[in-house]
Amino acid sequence: xxxxxxxxxxxxxxxxxxxxxxxxxxxxxxxxxxxxxxxxxxxxxxxxxxxxxxxxxxxxxxxxxxxxxxxxxxxxxxxxxxxxxxxxxxxxxxxxxxxxxxxxxxxxxxxxxxxxxxxxxxxxxxxxxxxxxxxxxxxxxxxxxxxxxxxxxxxxxxxxxxxxxxxxxxxxxxxxxxxxxxxxxxxxxxxxxxxxxxxxxxxxxxxxxxxxxxxxxxxxxxxxxxxxxxxxxxxxxxxxxxxxxxxxxxxxxxxxxxxxxxxxxxxxxxxxxxxxxxxxxxxxxxxxxxxxxxxxxxxxxxxxxxxxxxxxxxxxxxxxxxxxxxxxxxxxxxxxxxxxxxxxxxxxxxxxxxxxxxxxxxxxxxxxxxxxxxxxxxxxxxxxxxxxxxxxxxxxxxxxxxxxxxxxxxxxxxxxxxxxxxxxxxxxxxx
Amino acid sequence: xxxxxxxxxxxxxxxxxxxxxxxxxxxxxxxxxxxxxxxxxxxxxxxxxxxxxxxxxxxxxxxxxxxxxxxxxxxxxxxxxxxxxxxxxxxxxxxxxxxxxxxxxxxxxxxxxxxxxxxxxxxxxxxxxxxxxxxxxxxxxxxxxxxxxxxxxxxxxxxxxxxxxxxxxxxxxxxxxxxxxxxxxxxxxxxxxxxxxxxxxxxxxxxxxxxxxxxxxxxxxxxxxxxxxxxxxxxxxxxxxxxxxxxxxxxxxxxxxxxxxxxxxxxxxxxxxxxxxxxxxxxxxxxxxxxxxxxxxxxxxxxxxxxxxxxxxxxxxxxxxxxxxxxxxxxxxxxxxxxxxxxxxxxxxxxxxxxxxxxxxxxxxxxxxxxxxxxxxxxxxxxxxxxxxxxxxxxxxxxxxxxxxxxxxxxxxxxxxxxxxxxxxxxxxxxxxxxxxxxxxxxxxxxxxxxxxxxxxxxxxxxxxxxxxxxxxxxxxxxxxxxxxxxxxxxxxxxxxxxxxxxxxxxxxxxxxxxxxxxxxxxxxxxxxxxxxxxx
Numbered sequence: 001x002x003x004x005x006x007x008x009x010x011x012x013x014x015x016x017x018x019x020x021x022x023x024x025x026x027x028x029x030x031x032x033x034x035x036x037x038x039x040x041x042x043x044x045x046x047x048x049x050x051x052x053x054x055x056x057x058x059x060x061x062x063x064x065x066x067x068x069x070x071x072x073x074x075x076x077x078x079x080x081x082x083x084x085x086x087x088x089x090x091x092x093x094x095x096x097x098x099x100x101x102x103x104x105x106x107x108x109x110x111x112x113x114x115x116x117x118x119x120x121x122x123x124x125x126x127x128x129x130x131x132x133x134x135x136x137x138x139x140x141x142x143x144x145x146x147x148x149x150x151x152x153x154x155x156x157x158x159x160x161x162x163x164x165x166x167x168x169x170x171x172x173x174x175x176x177x178x179x180x181x182x183x184x185x186x187x188x189x190x191x192x193x194x195x196x197x198x199x200x201x202x203x204x205x206x207x208x209x210x211x212x213x214x215x216x217x218x219x220x221x222x223x224x225x226x227x228x229x230x231x232x233x234x235x236x237x238x239x240x241x242x243x244x245x246x247x248x249x250x251x252x253x254x255x256x257x258x259x260x261x262x263x264x265x266x267x268x269x270x271x272x273x274x275x276x277x278x279x280x281x282x283x284x285x286x287x288x289x290x291x292x293x294x295x296x297x298x299x300x301x302x303x304x305x306x307x308x309x310x311x312x313x314x315x316x317x318x319x320x321x322x323x324x325x326x327x328x329x330x331x332x333x334x335x336x337x338x339x340x341x342x343x344x345x346x347x348x349x350x351x352x353x354x355x356x357x358x359x360x361x362x363x364x365x366x367x368x369x370x371x372x373x374x375x376x377x378x379x380x381x382x383x384x385x386x387x388x389x390x391x392x393x394x395x396x397x398x399x400x401x402x403x404x405x406x407x408x409x410x411x412x413x414x415x416x417x418x419x420x421x422x423x424x425x426x427x428x429x430x431x
Numbered sequence: 432x433x434x435x436x437x438x439x440x441x442x443x444x445x446x447x448x449x450x451x452x453x454x455x456x457x458x459x460x461x462x463x464x465x466x467x468x469x470x471x472x473x474x475x476x477x478x479x480x481x482x483x484x485x486x487x488x489x490x491x492x493x494x495x496x497x498x499x500x501x502x503x504x505x506x507x508x509x510x511x512x513x514x515x516x517x518x519x520x521x522x523x524x525x526x527x528x529x530x531x532x533x534x535x536x537x538x539x540x541x542x543x544x545x546x547x548x549x550x551x552x553x554x555x556x557x558x559x560x561x562x563x564x565x566x567x568x569x570x571x572x573x574x575x576x577x578x579x580x581x582x583x584x585x586x587x588x589x590x591x592x593x594x595x596x597x598x599x600x601x602x603x604x605x606x607x608x609x610x611x612x613x614x615x616x617x618x619x620x621x622x623x624x625x626x627x628x629x630x631x632x633x634x635x636x637x638x639x640x641x642x643x644x645x646x647x648x649x650x651x652x653x654x655x656x657x658x659x660x661x662x663x664x665x666x667x668x669x670x671x672x673x674x675x676x677x678x679x680x681x682x683x684x685x686x687x688x689x690x691x692x693x694x695x696x697x698x699x700x701x702x703x704x705x706x707x708x709x710x711x712x713x714x715x716x717x718x719x720x721x722x723x724x725x726x727x728x729x730x731x732x733x734x735x736x737x738x739x740x741x742x743x744x745x746x747x748x749x750x751x752x753x754x755x756x757x758x759x760x761x762x763x764x765x766x767x768x769x770x771x772x773x774x775x776x777x778x779x780x781x782x783x784x785x786x787x788x789x790x791x792x793x794x795x796x797x798x799x800x801x802x803x804x805x806x807x808x809x810x811x812x813x814x815x816x817x818x819x820x821x822x823x824x825x826x827x828x829x830x831x832x833x834x835x836x837x838x839x840x841x842x843x844x845x846x847x848x849x850x851x852x853x854x855x856x857x858x859x860x861x862x863x864x865x866x867x868x869x870x871x872x873x874x875x876x877x878x879x880x881x882x883x884x885x886x887x888x889x890x891x892x893x894x895x896x897x898x899x900x901x902x903x904x905x906x907x908x909x910x911x912x913x914x915x916x917x918x919x920x921x922x923x924x925x926x927x928x929x930x931x932x933x934x935x936x937x938x939x940x941x942x943x944x945x946x947x948x949x950x951x952x953x954x955x956x957x958x959x960x961x962x963x964x965x966x967x
Binding site: 046162163164174203205207209210213216217224225226237240245247248249250253257269278374376382384385 | 816
């Protein structure tokens, strides 16, 4: 017993020593610090660990190119452990203790909401890389993931045009992202002339595994003589039993296609993809995109992780774009000062991985292409459609009555995230 | 105008390709044309191939449908491909002869989407209507029935005229009736078609009839409405049966998850929070077994579950044995400490699995005999659920026999009913405790094998079932195996009847509230134990 305590103590001392060494080294070098706020443990670790690795890779690549403003970049990684209040604490630690120049992080909307007050209070910069429900625009946050009009709406358009779908099942997990997205989609479909009785909305709990009734309901709903499709905002684990049940009840992608917003390469890796083949997903990036930038990115990623089978996905591309935008804005401004960078980054355009350029809009969202992919047996996507040009992210949906009159423009003199064009005042919803 | 021109050119094309020699090159040219243009033009290209009416196009179309059709980047020639290690074997789409191999880089896939695949099904259906094999003809008729494209009517009627097999003829007549509804045939024909669909169209005819009822007027609409009403009446009846089946299926999943707990908690009174992790260990054992089989003996894959069953029982059982000997035996009679200690163990087991196998889901495949569905009248039984119901019943009866008919079962019951008396009769009570706990855990392990077929195999697997398991055991009555069976089934069926009305989220909450109210009324559950054991 005594030896164990002894070993523990020595290990503790060793780590402490190592930690002190690194901080000492850091102070000596005078680096620019970049915060990474992704869960490395708990339920979200599955998805967020990859993003942490992607950020480390981007920072390493930038340092190889000579760093930024003649200084080396230094990553500060913290672990908020999938615990929403802890996100706020860790954000405070990054900004207050480590004095980072920018933070890249968060996955779930609830964790983002929890750090928002910290970023506005301490005046930091956050790059948020995941598709989300919109209805938000903050001065200190840059949204590099898709807003609903950059993923959900084009996906529905694809089904309307190419599959001539007339009946819609909006199926989602019961939390804020599916509920808001479905509210927007419902309003959009109705504006396209879809009748109330041709829309079926269904919510299930997290990790739902018994899909028999719901799939059979979808089957019945789809047998009204009109082409039917499912728009799925089903999250994470619940997807596999859902697709399995579809397959078992004999519903193929040709009969009732499912288009998903939360199923990407990372989620498909290591899954029995057979029941999923032919179903669809909408993203702004797929690993199968054919472009020189993407090829180079995948190669660097595989080399960095040392694993031939690691896949790339959409939120990684969002970090790639966000990080490069920040680098470019800092170079333009000649400083990492937060207020200057926030002003300078608007209008900055950097290459995205699908062979075009993405630009930062005044509403702190970016322009992106929207791609529709079909799931293949190897867990990759085959791109079957893409928007003609870039789609600009819309913070406030045009299809929700109380959001349609709001605009966001962080350029002076407006400098407002929720400007009401009817009353010509700043503030109100979401402030 | 455009609409007219296309069939005309196709017709001309048809005449042009009549001589076989030029047909060969013509069809080849049309197939090679698939390598050009965008996805949006492909529909026209497929139409052109279909217009040749040449059944030799079928393999190429089939390959296109399955995503096996590639073209060589250098000369844009289209080939059917087969994977050969890292390279692709090229097969000439018409002659079916081998035409060399190429690397993946030199080839490019001919893309399709769902809509094109439907079109291809249709085309293949029309092209194979005259096939020699009756099964192929039935399949062809079935695809035509599904799409009911008026363009196939002529081919179909020609096929009907020379069909002799009664079964095939019925399938073709069904398809014909479905098409007639879409054409502007006279009312009498349509009514006849409606009657045919109503009498033997099955459930799939309902959408056609509903659409017809909405579209038409007069006598046709009346006939359609009548047929719809009739179909809906039978459908409603079948639906009730289907819901009961879903309930039984959910019930047997609950039963499987809870039955091990019925032994450890129900019989021994140990609140074992690590029960879910025993289930998880069983599921991971299945995963490991399947991985080994995939790597070494792929032929045995269909038997993987049979191999995994005893192993899962041993792994989880051994784990339970160690848990009882190492932790729980020191805590008998202290439920709160037991609860905390076993909860700690469950966290340790979860993290251990996460460290060994990683946090992501593991792929556990379904053997072929567990995929697909069986139809019985208007009921659909998916194979995996059906087997799980059967399996749950087997496990239940086996456990019942062990408890009631074996010496070990007798000792077990003796110990739980009166420990001191059992001990003085010469039973080694600590040993019986350990074995009982191992039995309960082992059963949880084999439940894990079954659950791996329908749920995600991840470190969190057990957590999803632990609450449900306790719910079932408490509801059914602690210490009573029959109670667990009835409890699981009634919870399953009640859940499934509530789900369509209340939604999945609310149904779960309602069930929980009902159980709370029930426990208030009958604290000992459905089947309360009576006798001296209760007072002890």
